[in-house]
Amino acid sequence: SYELTQPPSVSVSPGQTARITCSGNALPRQYAYWYQQKPGQAPVLIIYKDNERPSGIPERFSGSSSGTTVTLTISGVQAEDEAVYYCQSADISGTYVFGIGTKVIV
């Protein structure tokens, strides 16, 4: 089955930049999405269509894509950004998958 590969955790100091990668063979052909989940809460969409930000999501969150890897970048990390971040995409058959999630430790 199709898999997306993310690191389990990333540590970053406040004000610095955090980058989370997500790799998958179908990513050159399928859009990627990113979700932020804080403890006890439902996930929130923060990036769609590889690099688009929904309204209300701070500009410090950005997405990019290169080949089989997509990257979520958090610029000027704030304490409130400590959360688990999941990438998601689909394979060509219409089946969706999430990465394992990356815990950002501030």
Next chain:
Amino acid sequence: QVQLVQSGAEVMKPGASVKVTCKTSGYTFTDFYTHWVRQAPGEGLEWMGWINPNSGATRYDEKFQGRVTMTMDTSIRTAYMELSRLTSDDTAVYYCVRKSYHESNGYDFWGQGTRVTVSS
């Protein structure tokens, strides 16, 4: 405003079935797929499948094939997810989410989640 309101927590015996309800409002139900996602305690998000509200077509993750049934009632803008032959591994929070027909869009609205506990 867009809302997806799910049914309450359930405690089930192993081998039983559970049916989770997702009542929607604030948008045209048939303009969006309904997907289901679950999360076991301390674990990541797991995609279960989707239902197309226009055709009733479904797509399930192979892990749940034969055990999951996703249905809907468009007259009351409600989606359902039934999971059978429950085991302790099915203990999780189950979410319904809406997904645009446009592939570029992600899960912009989520239900509040339904906790299902499977225990003897």
